[in-house]
Amino acid sequence: MKNNDLGKKNICIIGAGISGLTAGALLIKQGYKVTIFEKESLIGGRALSFDASSYTVDQYLKLLSRFQMNVPFSEPDLLTIFNNEMLKGYRLDLGYHAIGGGVMSNLNSVLATLDDHIETLESSVGFIKENGYDFPFLSRADKLKILPNILRLLLASEKTMKRLDDISMTKTIKQYGQGKMKLTLEIFSRSISTLNNLDRISTGEMFRAQRTLLKGSKPVGYPKNGLGEIHQKLAKAITSRGGTIRTGTPVQRILFDGTTATGVMVENKEHRFDKIVSTLLVQNLFTIADEKHFPKEYVKMMKSLQGTGSLCAYYSLKNVDTQLLGKTFHFIERDIGVDGNDAVGMIDFMSAVSDTGLAPPSHHLIQSYIICTPTEARDKKTLDKLKIALDKNLERLIPNFHSQLRWAIYPAVWHLDGVAKTKDNEKPEIQTPAKNLFVIGDCVKAPGIGINCALNSAQMLKELLTRKTS
Template sequence: MCKSFEVKALNGIDGIDFIGSRLGYIGEKIAYPMLSFADKMKMLPRIIQLMTSRKKTIEAMKNMSMEETIDKYGKGKLKTVLKIFPRLITTVNDLSRISAGETFFAQRELMGGHPVIYPVGGLKSISRAFASYIERNGGKIFLRHEVKNVDIDDGIARGIDGKEYDAVILNMPVQHIFKVVGERHFENEWVRKIKGLEGTGSMVAYHVLNKLSAKLLGKSFVFLEKNDGFVGNELAGMIDFKMASQHGLLSPKKKYIVQSYLICSPEEAKDKRKWYEMAAMIDKNLEKLIPDYKKSLEWSIYNVIWHLDGVAKTVDNEKPSIVTPVKNLYLAGDSVNSKGIGINCAIDSARLIREKLK
């Protein structure tokens, strides 16, 4: 999880705490942190120019791809940074589709000592804290309650399944909203646009070890794998040891959970032949960090996800607004046009809806 203003805001809710780390790099050699002080000094003039650009300038860069930006600015280690971080920020490997403006806006949010964080106790700690917050403030949560239909009358959302509400907020992959809202309530063009939106994919792996060097605990490492058989010809990935730390409250005593992921397209995530290639890439980079890790390996599992983020944040895949053509019907989550990706995007969508409902 990338650190951002939105994630920092979660610290205001009781029961949510985070552990963070700097980033290392797995290349021909292992570098931790990825950039030395000398590297940062060499890059500083160019980074300051890009990171402190006025919002108008960044807005204008939204239609410029990272591929173009790298051709213009990428030299030495800065080129490596510009090839890896945009992919990690957007969970898209094709640099020709990644918006330079969106990337640099996100980079401004990521400035700080610990750019990657993870919730203590896992993501369930966020869900539980949210549930507690909602109930303390008079809200109700209905579990195992399927929503069958959003009630719409005269172009206005009135409620759900016969129950009236002031507003209806759908927090689901936006491409799925027509399962609960009839297409007849929208213009055909809007329906086509929503159905055509593309998500992102990933392989997530877990390795459980019974031995791990203390030097790796709590750290995160990124890598880049060249492979012409995948979109973008290179795949960005990360190997994370924060779950292995006892402070993370996830690994059993004397066991160490190592979490890894590799970005791919939704189509690649559905291709069984690609699964084995991606698993081999993850194992190869884990072996660079721990040459004899297989001796202490208890078990491993590889999961492929073809719908990681609801809508990929690319120059040719415009996310929809939180406001729908139906009055009082709003969209929330990582599918909408708000800051960041994943949970950062979802949290900011809640902020935008709150402003609309004031």
């Protein structure tokens, strides 16, 4: 320990995904000595973005499998894509990402506290119809008609929201949903939660998640130059202040003294810390923490939590109608036989504009996904149906898109959100029953879904620890 580190609280963060990096950057600013251990050789976690052309097919598939993903389809086959270096110049994520709330998501407010900023592409959302599309999804007349109802729900007090937490979207739609309002509620609640089954979606959670839109933001955003920009900025905020990020270094075990966490075992060596923060999927916490240090009920609850899934698709096209560039579209496939019966998806042309830094000049990268459950994301028959739905909806926007296709890759993910935010799946608190051990990330009780939940949980951890020590 360096002299100027004496007296600093020594904190260990397990995992360099968005939550771990954000927590590290916020805590180091509060005077903590921060060490992050990351098992992968790259930072970013499930929001990883990488230059796929520097991988072999095997390396690419192995990387995906470590994040509970595979590639059930591609055009041409993956070997041809990789052998012919067709991904040269592309930066891909593990699978399609969009950040809810666009520029008004709390990403830039976190970066602002670190004196940094990220340029964000953002879009309103259109709707793909049998013939053509509506953009934006709600016309002025629609808005005038349905906004009073939506506003009433969005502006409801926290007490009302809490009451709505136990009410399913199915019930809410029955009560309020007619015409465009019904379609709005059906689509947005599914796409925000990444769940098709409206019975499982909590009305309170959905309206809380949509409140950012009231701040004037567009519904979806994506960082220019890809998600990797976020990680690089957060990592710089940590290392430039003396923090350490050790990649390729899995934590083997969390050390305990009774019910107090005291350190971690890394490369067969014990390292002592004042506080330990895990960003692992909470269901996997007990792969590195012995269950005997926790109440049995807690272990059972954590292991029972379920995530969400999707089939994504990346399409590289030679030409795209300029009307579509920069726009994002929802679609709903009715009676497709998935859990919830109808499946919602998104096709996104934000990254298809020329200067996003995600594709070579004059190549158009289109990102998309269709929602399914984790079980469906591993079921070949369901995936076949979902692929047809994705292609069919792209075809509606770009008739005969195959004539423009360079390549297409369809990654399936069966652990997209760490824990689905549903009525039947209560996310755990940040403070665990073990002293000095905390859990953060998209699996824990924090506002928002996915990336937003991960960011918010890191901010909540900072507030919790600062409150405790002040």
